[in-house]
Amino acid sequence: MQTATELDLNWVDVCALHDLPDNNMGAAVLHEETQIALFYIKQIDQVFALNNLDPFSGANVLSRGIIGSVGDELVVASPIYKEHFNLKTGQCLEDEGVSIAAYPTKVTEGRVLIGLSS
Amino acid sequence: MSKKTLVVIGNGMVGHKFLQSMVNSDVMQDYQIVTFCEETRLAYDRVQLTSFFSGKSEDDLSLVEDNFFEDNNITVHTGDRAKHIDRKSKVVTSEKGVSISYDKLVLATGSFPFVPPIPGHERDNCFVYRTIDDLIEISEAGETSKVGVVIGGGLLGLEAAKALKDLGLKTHVVEFAPRLMAVQIDDGAGAVLRKKIEELDVSVHTQKNTQNIVDGEECVHRMNFADGSHIETDVILFSAGIRPRDDIAAECGLALGERGGIVVNDSCLTSDDDIYAIGECALWDGKIFGLVAPGYQMAQVVADHLAQKDNAFTGADMSTKLKLMGVDVASIGDAHGVTDKAKVYTYVNGADDVYKKIVVSEDNTRLLGAVLIGDTVDYGNLLQLKLNDIPLPEYPDSLILPQRDGSGATGLGVEALPDAAQICSCYDVSKGDICQAVSDGSTTMGALKECTKAATGCGGCAALVGQVLNKELEKMGMDVNTDLCEHFAFTRQELYHMVRVEGIKTFDEMLDKHGKGYGCDICKPTVGSILASCWNEYVLDQPHAALQDTNDRYLANMQKNGTYSIVPRITGGEITPDKLIVLGQVGKKYNLYTKITGGQRVDLFGARQEQLPVIWKELIDAGFETGHAYGKSLRTVKSCVGDTWCRYGLADSVSAAIDIENRYKGLRSPHKIKLAVSGCTRECAEAQSKDVGVIATENGWNLYVCGNGGMKPRHADLFATGLDFETMIKYIDRFLMFYVKTADRLQRTSTWMMNLEGGLDYLREVVIEDSLGLAETFEQEMQTVVDAYECEWKRTVESEERTKQFSTFINTDKPDSQIVFVPERDQLRPARQDELTSTSAD
Numbered sequence: 001m002q003t004a005t006e007l008d009l010n011w012v013d014v015c016a017l018h019d020l021p022d023n024n025m026g027a028a029v030l031h032e033e034t035q036i037a038l039f040y041i042k043q044i045d046q047v048f049a050l051n052n053l054d055p056f057s058g059a060n061v062l063s064r065g066i067i068g069s070v071g072d073e074l075v076v077a078s079p080i081y082k083e084h085f086n087l088k089t090g091q092c093l094e095d096e097g098v099s100i101a102a103y104p105t106k107v108t109e110g111r112v113l114i115g116l117s118s
Numbered sequence: 119m120s121k122k123t124l125v126v127i128g129n130g131m132v133g134h135k136f137l138q139s140m141v142n143s144d145v146m147q148d149y150q151i152v153t154f155c156e157e158t159r160l161a162y163d164r165v166q167l168t169s170f171f172s173g174k175s176e177d178d179l180s181l182v183e184d185n186f187f188e189d190n191n192i193t194v195h196t197g198d199r200a201k202h203i204d205r206k207s208k209v210v211t212s213e214k215g216v217s218i219s220y221d222k223l224v225l226a227t228g229s230f231p232f233v234p235p236i237p238g239h240e241r242d243n244c245f246v247y248r249t250i251d252d253l254i255e256i257s258e259a260g261e262t263s264k265v266g267v268v269i270g271g272g273l274l275g276l277e278a279a280k281a282l283k284d285l286g287l288k289t290h291v292v293e294f295a296p297r298l299m300a301v302q303i304d305d306g307a308g309a310v311l312r313k314k315i316e317e318l319d320v321s322v323h324t325q326k327n328t329q330n331i332v333d334g335e336e337c338v339h340r341m342n343f344a345d346g347s348h349i350e351t352d353v354i355l356f357s358a359g360i361r362p363r364d365d366i367a368a369e370c371g372l373a374l375g376e377r378g379g380i381v382v383n384d385s386c387l388t389s390d391d392d393i394y395a396i397g398e399c400a401l402w403d404g405k406i407f408g409l410v411a412p413g414y415q416m417a418q419v420v421a422d423h424l425a426q427k428d429n430a431f432t433g434a435d436m437s438t439k440l441k442l443m444g445v446d447v448a449s450i451g452d453a454h455g456v457t458d459k460a461k462v463y464t465y466v467n468g469a470d471d472v473y474k475k476i477v478v479s480e481d482n483t484r485l486l487g488a489v490l491i492g493d494t495v496d497y498g499n500l501l502q503l504k505l506n507d508i509p510l511p512e513y514p515d516s517l518i519l520p521q522r523d524g525s526g527a528t529g530l531g532v533e534a535l536p537d538a539a540q541i542c543s544c545y546d547v548s549k550g551d552i553c554q555a556v557s558d559g560s561t562t563m564g565a566l567k568e569c570t571k572a573a574t575g576c577g578g579c580a581a582l583v584g585q586v587l588n589k590e591l592e593k594m595g596m597d598v599n600t601d602l603c604e605h606f607a608f609t610r611q612e613l614y615h616m617v618r619v620e621g622i623k624t625f626d627e628m629l630d631k632h633g634k635g636y637g638c639d640i641c642k643p644t645v646g647s648i649l650a651s652c653w654n655e656y657v658l659d660q661p662h663a664a665l666q667d668t669n670d671r672y673l674a675n676m677q678k679n680g681t682y683s684i685v686p687r688i689t690g691g692e693i694t695p696d697k698l699i700v701l702g703q704v705g706k707k708y709n710l711y712t713k714i715t716g717g718q719r720v721d722l723f724g725a726r727q728e729q730l731p732v733i734w735k736e737l738i739d740a741g742f743e744t745g746h747a748y749g750k751s752l753r754t755v756k757s758c759v760g761d762t763w764c765r766y767g768l769a770d771s772v773s774a775a776i777d778i779e780n781r782y783k784g785l786r787s788p789h790k791i792k793l794a795v796s797g798c799t800r801e802c803a804e805a806q807s808k809d810v811g812v813i814a815t816e817n818g819w820n821l822y823v824c825g826n827g828g829m830k831p832r833h834a835d836l837f838a839t840g841l842d843f844e845t846m847i848k849y850i851d852r853f854l855m856f857y858v859k860t861a862d863r864l865q866r867t868s869t870w871m872m873n874l875e876g877g878l879d880y881l882r883e884v885v886i887e888d889s890l891g892l893a894e895t896f897e898q899e900m901q902t903v904v905d906a907y908e909c910e911w912k913r914t915v916e917s918e919e920r921t922k923q924f925s926t927f928i929n930t931d932k933p934d935s936q937i938v939f940v941p942e943r944d945q946l947r948p949a950r951q952d953e954l955t956s957t958s959a960d
Contacts, residue, residue: 015929025664030927059680068638077639079668
């Protein structure tokens with residue numbers, strides 16, 4: 001998914017695509033001090049990236065949540081108190097006022113890149 | 119306005135029910151209540167008295183809610199008998215000299231067991247069967263005895279015989295009449311009942327008139343009968359009927375019946391307008407009602423009369439259904455067919471020892487009475503036909519004939535019942551009450567029981583309550599949505615069935631065949647658990663890993679800061695000093711917060727994700743295996759130290775617990791399962807608060823099921839008694855497998871059982887009597903799970919690829935630097951939010 005602001009992004013290579021679990025499970029990567037949760041969804045062959053910090057518990061755990069869908073939206077459920085976050089937008093489904101950073105991603109030559117604002 | 123004084127004499131079942139009725143009534147505010155309780159124990163459940171011998175405690179039997187008297191400001195004089203009523207000055211005086219002036223007085227003095235004046239009836243070791251004190255004495259006498267006799271083969275006599283049997287005595291029942299339960303059943307039924315009871319190794323002697331009791335040669339007593347025969351015995355229990363306790367009423371001149379009993383009218387008023395009598399001491403229309411349900415009705419009538427509400431006692435149905443020594447017995451209405459020109463239909467099945475009889479009106483259209491032995495399934499239907507005067511089918515015998523052609527039971531649909539039909543007689547719940555509760559939102563059996571109390575007394579009406587519930591739901595057009603989640607339009611039980619029948623091995627296969635979308639955090643762990651229950655494959659295998667709930671995915675319990683706790687298995691709570699030292703060393707080395715759990719294990723907190731395999735490697739090398747504390751699975755089998763060390767122990771509870779834990783460890787289930795084994799009824803392992811609890815008795819193991827602690831604690835129900843270890847394991851296999859197969863997601867055994875139509879009785883039928891013919895399958899399936907067991911952590915640490923999955927980040931070996939601990943009482947704990955901000959500000 002490419003957007004107008006993409007040019008302002010700093011694309012960071014975080015891992016190889018084959019490093020990610022291929023069974024709809026999350027994994028975490030560290031970029032400088034930022035912890036990022038990556039989710040590779042095999043049915044659509046796409047990678048999603050969210051900030052790994054669960055705002056409800058303050059723990060870096062979202063990569064360890066269960067991936068699923070609510071209606072048409074892909075979500076991850078926090079493993080601590082089970083709130084759901086939209087994989088595309090970072091919006092919390094249970095609490096309108098809460099959302100977490102969602103990062104654009106792309107896969108180039110087998111590498112996973114994450115777009116961070118520069 | 120000052121309050122009036124209401125004195126209640128007697129805190130038995132009916133007396134207490136009256137107090138409860140008052141507390142629930144507005145009229146309570148007008149009265150100050152004082153009650154006398156002759157026994158030192160407040161009201162307890164006399165109907166369940168026999169269960170005292172099979173392991174129930176005094177507390178279990180108590181009917182008094184915590185702080186009932188304090189909270190409701192009722193004064194109670196325990197261990198003090200009201201002795202005298204002065205009707206003129208309206209004062210009650212007690213044995214201990216307490217005098218209370220009353221405005222209104224309620225007599226709930228109950229009855230006493232009739233002891234025939236046989237010469238020798240006052241000898242030692244001769245007892246009656248009425249109070250907990252009686253039972254304690256009988257039980258003490260039982261310890262030095264071999265043989266016991268019950269005089270009286272009525273309902274209570276057979277209960278008492280069961281008690282003697284439970285005490286391990288060779289048991290005889292001696293009855294004056296030509297058959298057992300002479301009042302309730304006829305000769306044909308009596309013969310079937312007798313045969314069944316004799317099969318249980320209880321000798322039955324009918325038409326025996328005891329002449330005297332003298333010293334025996336081999337036993338304490340010798341009972342001589344009029345026909346010249348005799349029996350030697352060590353213990354004698356008299357159970358020859360009850361008599362109303364009307365002495366206090368007689369002394370103050372209240373009207374009594376010719377053969378005793380305090381005469382009352384429809385409002386339960388005696389011949390004195392300020393004195394009521396209720397329960398077994400009251401004589402209404404020339405009849406004493408020796409069952410608890412009519413007593414409860416009377417209690418309500420008096421509470422209503424005091425509140426000037428319309429209510430009247432109009433007699434009670436004396437139909438009964440019960441299990442006597444494991445034999446189903448039921449009697450309805452005119453069981454003997456004494457009604458003029460009544461017609462009788464009988465069905466006798468000599469092969470299965472089933473006897474059924476119905477008594478119908480001359481014109482074949484109305485049911486008058488019935489007797490059922492060996493199979494009481496028809497009881498609910500027949501009783502409703504009788505009570506509601508419902509026209510019978512063209513051929514009334516179809517009501518009791520077996521349905522073998524698949525045409526289904528003839529009975530009547532619950533729809534034929536009027537709203538006023540009483541479904542639960544223990545708590546007087548009508549069909550209308552149940553319908554109302556359903557439409558108010560109690561749409562499960564469990565919720566209905568909680569809301570209406572129906573089916574929570576004797577449980578005899580459970581099937582009927584279930585039918586009413588289903589019919590109502592159907593009528594409301596309420597398609598009860600039992601879908602697991604939006605991805606699967608099935609219940610957990612249906613999914614389980616698919617996995618078994620279609621041999622489904624992965625979540626993806628399940629989703630492809632029967633689901634939609636991507637799954638979610640509800641269906642994924644559920645299917646993961648079912649797959650594990652059925653096939654017991656390694657849960658972190660590629661297709662299963664993504665299904666696992668938070669804790670299962672890393673085989674450890676996630677704590678609030680994202681770190682994990684580790685609980686190695688310590689079977690039965692037994693651990694060597696060396697292994698204990700290893701736990702200490704590991705805890706110290708990795709700086710883990712260490713705590714003893716309630717399940718007799720050690721919990722090590724604060725391990726980071728990437729540390730888990732390293733720590734477990736050390737634990738496995740020292741001989742530990744996983745404790746499954748993270749799974750919806752068998753947790754612990756708690757034990758007391760047992761007869762190996764304990765002065766009171768009756769069996770080796772530790773060995774038993776270890777065997778049981780090793781058998782079921784690793785079993786994945788709808789919710790966590792906890793077990794315990796106690797070596798005697800002192801119950802130090804708290805087995806009665808577990809899903810499965812085992813208590814050693816002199817006669818073998820007593821098995822309890824469906825208890826739990828937690829948010830809604832529930833005492834376990836006594837399920838079977840006097841088992842040998844092997845039989846007990848079979849029962850537990852069947853019980854657990856039945857639960858695993860049929861329970862809903864996150865439903866503990868107690869809720870599951872409550873929602874089974876037929877509840878505990880049904881569970882017994884399935885597990886003990888094998889009514890579904892599935893016992894062998896359950897055992898085989900359990901054996902498959904047992905054989906497939908492997909320690910998940912052992913398997914995990916053996917492979918580098920698997921341990922790699924535990925690294926916190928896939929692009930670096932660094933740990934999560936945001937996990938912060940602070941010291942407390944010489945150990946570490948997670949930093950609180952405010953402490954975090956202060957550290958980061960440094």
